[in-house]
Amino acid sequence: MSDEALRAQVRDLLHRNMISGTRDGFTYHFTKPSPDTYPFQFFWDTCFHVFTLTALGEVDMAKKHMRSLFQMQQPDGFVGHMSYWKRLWPGRVTDLLQLRPKEVLQLYKPHMSALVQPPLAAQAVIRIYEADKDLAFVKEMLPKLKQLFRWLSKNRDFEGEGLLSIISPFESGMDWKASYDPVLGYDRGKAGPLLFWKVLQVDTFNFLKNYNLPAIYKGNKFIVKDVGFNTIYAQNLRAMSALCKLAGDATAARFDDQAARTEQSIMHYMFDKKDAAFYDLYGHHFQKLKVRTGTIFFPVVLKNVPKGICQCVLERHLLSRDGFNVDFPIPSLAVDEPAFNPHESLYIWRGPTWVVFNWFMQEHLLEKNYTEEAAMLLQSVKQLIRRSGFREYYHPLTGAGYGAEDFTWSGLVVDMIKRQNECERGSCS
Known part of the structure; x- marks a missing residue:
């Protein structure tokens, strides 16, 4: 599969999972991480979708996603990790408990969870700005972001x-x-x-x-x-x-x-x-x-992490892969940990490989001139997708795909391709 064909498949995947509409005065536009398993708008998933959309050149769509993410931001700055728009009833008992008690009584209208997720939103807005230099969008989003980070600092x-x-x-x-x-x-x-x-x-x-x-x-x-x-x-x-x-x-x-x-x-x-x-x-x-x-x-x-420490950590755990020595890196748990389970399970993040780890580390490896190692992470992701499709996670030893199907996180491969190509042209960020 060529890189261009992979981009076309990722674009199709995101558009098939995309939802938009209006309800109770709110306008929403987001991409479901998967059609059935994760039908809501999730906080850091939305940010991942921004990175993917901008890599595909769909910047206006990325802006719609970010605006939707902050539609229900509370006056104190809080934004929940799940926004319930069209489908209002939580899918799992754990989702229901992640609401405030008063919101359980208001499931007939759009609402958010009471939990947070990793705050990737500022980097997502930066990525949008880098794509089209729209300063007006930065000024539109900045007050909302400032409120969010003020809430996090004050409350967590x-x-x-x-x-x-x-x-x-x-x-x-x-x-x-x-x-x-x-x-x-x-x-x-x-x-x-x-x-x-x-x-x-x-x-x-x-x-x-x-x-x-x-x-x-x-x-x-x-x-x-x-x-x-x-x-x-x-x-x-x-x-x-x-x-x-x-x-x-x-x-x-x-x-x-x-x-x-x-x-x-x-x-x-x-x-x-x-x-x-x-x-x-x-x-x-x-x-x-x-x-x-x-x-x-x-x-x-x-x-501010000293260069010597960075090199020591990388070489011990990632590059020599101490405990992470698998055919399809990066596993979510070292293979010699007692809890390691590389197979499909309800209890995820205990062994399988997720594309997001490779995406996260690739950028740093490129910046630090570990270009071969960065390319290895990208090639591994490409192999996983070719072998098993766009899945939620993969067996780190066999490459078998597990979990949700048509899972959008694996679409981050197009951003990895873009980074690698830019670096090879001599313009590593």
Whole structure:
């Protein structure tokens, strides 16, 4: 399959999954991650769709997606990780518990979940600006973004250290991530029904607390500082600074200061020198969760992480693939972890390969002149799609496709192709 044919397939995939309309005064336009399994507008999925759409040259469509994402933003800046538009009833019991109790009584009208997801929105707006230099769109979105990041800083940086906490496993976007097992009191390695009930108890606790964040923090049921979430937060604080500078907004320096603080805290609290890894943290005292998931090397992309540490982490875990040595990288969990399961399961992110990890790391590898390694990640994704189609996740050893079909995240391959081509032409960002 040629790159052009792959682009055509991704364009068709996104358009087949696209939904638009109006309801109760709202205008929405989004792409479902998959036709049936994930029919709602998800926060970071929408941002992924922006990267894919702009790589395809469909910039106006990308703008519609971002406007839709912020349609129901609350006055305090909050934006939920799921927006229910046309189909108003949640699909799973866990989705229902991720609403505030009063919203359960209002399922007849558009509403959002009470949870958040990794805040990729500033980078998404930057990408749109890079595509068409529409400063008016930046100025339209910037106030909304500023409100969102103000909410995150005020409500999820509980200790004032620049690190955001998630209150449910579903907030990281990496449901059932194995590093959360110790927090949940699950010690059986491979996932089973007991793990489901442990997670359900967390969401029930949050629901019964009416998503009152001080009360949830005090209860300390699930207070986790996820490496992936906080890396993306730091990246997007930098992106916020860049957007402010474009718009002539005087608060650019404040976002740079926040980003530096977050990066310093990631280094101080999350980095483990002996293991050359960045670990998720749990609780009020920042306890390391020493499980080697696919995010242990994410912070190497950050500005203030020393070059020597970046090289050490990359070479130990990604390039030599210590625990990540598979035919189709990057697995979501090291193969020698007790919880590793590469097969299809309800309990995802515990072994299979997701395209998003390759997409995330490819850009950094290109920037640091690891061009062959970046190309390897791209070729792996192409092979997975050719072999198994656009699937939610893949077996890291065989390439078999699992989970949702016609899954849009795999469409990020077109952005990876665009990056690789630009780099080969000598214009790496």
